[in-house]
Amino acid sequence: MNEAFTQWLAAHATAPGLLACGIRASEISCVCHAASEKCPAEKMEKILHQLAVAQPWLFNEPLAPRWSTWTFEHGQIRLVNRPDGLLLGMVAAPDAAAQNLDQLAEEFLALPPAG
Amino acid sequence: MDDDPVFLQLVADLFTPLSQGSWQIHRVGSADAALNFLKEHPVDLIVVDINMSVLDGVQFLRILHRLYPDLKKVTLTGFATEEKRNECLANGAELFIEKPRAADGHRSIFVMLDELLNWAPKDGFQGMLRKVGLADVIQMECLGRNSSVLEISNRQMRGRIYIQDGNIVHAAVGGVVGEKAFQKILCITGGSFQLLPFESPAQRTVEGPWEFLLMEAARVRDEAASLPSAETETPAEEPEPIAGPAVRVAETLICSGRGETLHNHQCADPGARVAFLKDVSQQAERLLQTLPLGKFDRLEIHLADGRAIVQTRADRMVFVRVTPELAAA
Numbered sequence: 001m002n003e004a005f006t007q008w009l010a011a012h013a014t015a016p017g018l019l020a021c022g023i024r025a026s027e028i029s030c031v032c033h034a035a036s037e038k039c040p041a042e043k044m045e046k047i048l049h050q051l052a053v054a055q056p057w058l059f060n061e062p063l064a065p066r067w068s069t070w071t072f073e074h075g076q077i078r079l080v081n082r083p084d085g086l087l088l089g090m091v092a093a094p095d096a097a098a099q100n101l102d103q104l105a106e107e108f109l110a111l112p113p114a115g
Numbered sequence: 116m117d118d119d120p121v122f123l124q125l126v127a128d129l130f131t132p133l134s135q136g137s138w139q140i141h142r143v144g145s146a147d148a149a150l151n152f153l154k155e156h157p158v159d160l161i162v163v164d165i166n167m168s169v170l171d172g173v174q175f176l177r178i179l180h181r182l183y184p185d186l187k188k189v190t191l192t193g194f195a196t197e198e199k200r201n202e203c204l205a206n207g208a209e210l211f212i213e214k215p216r217a218a219d220g221h222r223s224i225f226v227m228l229d230e231l232l233n234w235a236p237k238d239g240f241q242g243m244l245r246k247v248g249l250a251d252v253i254q255m256e257c258l259g260r261n262s263s264v265l266e267i268s269n270r271q272m273r274g275r276i277y278i279q280d281g282n283i284v285h286a287a288v289g290g291v292v293g294e295k296a297f298q299k300i301l302c303i304t305g306g307s308f309q310l311l312p313f314e315s316p317a318q319r320t321v322e323g324p325w326e327f328l329l330m331e332a333a334r335v336r337d338e339a340a341s342l343p344s345a346e347t348e349t350p351a352e353e354p355e356p357i358a359g360p361a362v363r364v365a366e367t368l369i370c371s372g373r374g375e376t377l378h379n380h381q382c383a384d385p386g387a388r389v390a391f392l393k394d395v396s397q398q399a400e401r402l403l404q405t406l407p408l409g410k411f412d413r414l415e416i417h418l419a420d421g422r423a424i425v426q427t428r429a430d431r432m433v434f435v436r437v438t439p440e441l442a443a444a
Contacts, residue, residue: 039406046405054398058391062436063423065416070402071337073409077402091406098338 001025005086008111009033012104017096019075020044023108024052024087032089038075039091048089051079067105080105084113116149117142117164117191122214126221133225146175153183160187160232164214165203166194173202180207187231249301250329257281257325262313267300274300277316283325285316293320294328301332302339323364324378327435330413330424365421366436368392372429388434396427 001023009023013033020039022032030048032041059065067080073094078101080088088108092101117123123142130140141156143149149161161179165172172190179188190203195213203211209231215221249267253276256263260281267274274288276297286297321328367380374389382388399411414425421438 043406047402050401050405051398054394054401058394058398059416063391063416063418065418067417069415069417070399071412071415072399072403073412075406075408077406077408 001029001031001086004111006031008108009088012107015104016100017093018090019093020091022048022089024048024089025085044089044091047077047091048079048087051077051089052087055079055081066109069101076101078105080108082109082111116144116146116161118144118167119164120144122164129221130225130228133222134229146178149175149179150182153186158186160189160228162189162191162228163208164192165190165199166192173199173206176203176208177206189228189231249303250333253278253283253325253329257283264311264313266311267303269303272299272303274303276300277313279313279315281325283321283328284319286321287316292318294323294331297321297328298332298335301329302336324367324369324380324435326369326426326433327364327367327424327437330426330433330435333413334415334424364435365438366434368434370432372431374432377431382434389432392425392427392432392434395425396432399427 005023009021009031010033012018013021014035015021019036020032020034020041020043022030022041022044024030024045030045032044032048034041034044059068065079065081067078070077070079071094075094076092076096078088078090078092080090082088088105090101090104120142123144127140127142130138141152141158143152145167149163152158153161163172163176163179165176172192176188176190179186184207188208189210189212190208191212191214192199193214195211200211210227212224212227215224249265252265256265256278258281262279265276265278267276272288274286274296276283277285283297286293286300288296288299291299364380366382367378368376368382368385368388369378370376370385370389370392374393376385376389379385395414396411399414402408403411411427416423416425418436421436423434423436426433
């Protein structure tokens with residue numbers, strides 16, 4: 001995976017409210033960080049793979065998402081889709097500020113294409 | 116909370132067996148300890164001694180009520196006066212109790228506290244926004260296709276939501292009307308409501324399905340709750356309305372838990388949407404198997420030109436897609 005993405009992820013892994021985050025390029029290329037024991041890195045990775053597999057049949061036109069947020073009672077999962085196929089996954093506390101997650105999503109989308 | 120450890124021990128020793136294990140009693144000896152404890156642990160009810168040596172108990176009660184409006188609070192004092200009682204009840208206490216001087220008195224207190232813990236308003240005619248959420252009452256009225264006026268008030272504001280034949284037709288709070296007023300009212304976290312007989316509002320300011328309105332209000336409320344505390348702590352006399360971009364409902368589908376269409380607004384392929392809703396529900400279940408995050412509430416999808424919201428429940432599934440008003444014009 002492009003070094004710029006892994007560096008960006010590491011720099012934001014402890015953003016307020018974030019329990020874990022990860023970027024998935026393919027089944028074998030996935031980098032994850034955990035900021036809380038509530039969501040270990042291996043679970044983050046599993047979630048990313050689960051959602052990556054589900055997305056193509058879940059979301060068809062006109063529902064191609066820029067990002068999607070699964071909100072549960074005790075947490076939320078944000079998945080951000082880049083046009084080049086990279087996926088950013090974030091597991092956040094239920095009270096994590098949506099603006100923070102939106103900002104991270106926009107930053108991720110604005111990173112230069114993976115080389 | 117009491118600065119007398121002997122009294123705390125006595126209460127724990129008496130109430131634990133009386134509750135037959137249904138209570139978990141935590142003891143703290145100071146306001147600091149209480150606030151620290153509450154930060155980490157959910158609590159159903161707190162009993163506060165208002166005559167502690169260092170702290171003004173009523174002041175602490177006021178702080179507590181501001182931070183935790185939904186927490187049931189009981190004040191306890193060895194020196195009860197009518198003035199103190201009124202002061203405590205005005206600052207968020209549900210009960211004002213004088214410290215007992217005999218074992219029988221302790222039993223009476225236990226019964227009162229247990230009653231308060233299990234108390235929930237009946238039928239919503241007059242109730243506190245605690246056990247029954249405001250959204251539940253609105254949902255109940257809309258599902259029943261009722262007509263009523265819901266008047267909600269707390270110390271900062273008084274608002275009204277008009278429901279006619281199960282549709283939300285008007286909302287007003289302060290000088291704000293319409294959907295913004297509805298969202299603002301739904302942001303109220305403590306206070307009281309009254310269900311009044313329906314009367315026609317002077318104007319109709321709210322359109323759209325009530326499911327969408329409730330979901331949108333929940334989203335706005337969640338966002339407001341996640342603002343830094345400095346922005347939300349000081350209650351304004353008349354808070355600013357919560358701004359939100361104007362949107363147009365492009366598509367709505369409501370179906371039963373089994374997938375039978377109950378309401379369709381501009382959904383070109385209801386069958387495909389129902390299949391999508393079922394897929395979302397299954398996917399949420401799979402995610403929960405990986406990470407137990409509690410009950411699934413909703414899926415929000417941010418699209419290039421708008422947003423879609425999905426809610427799936429055992430008895431009902433809802434899909435709403437909105438586009439920006441300007442883009443739609």
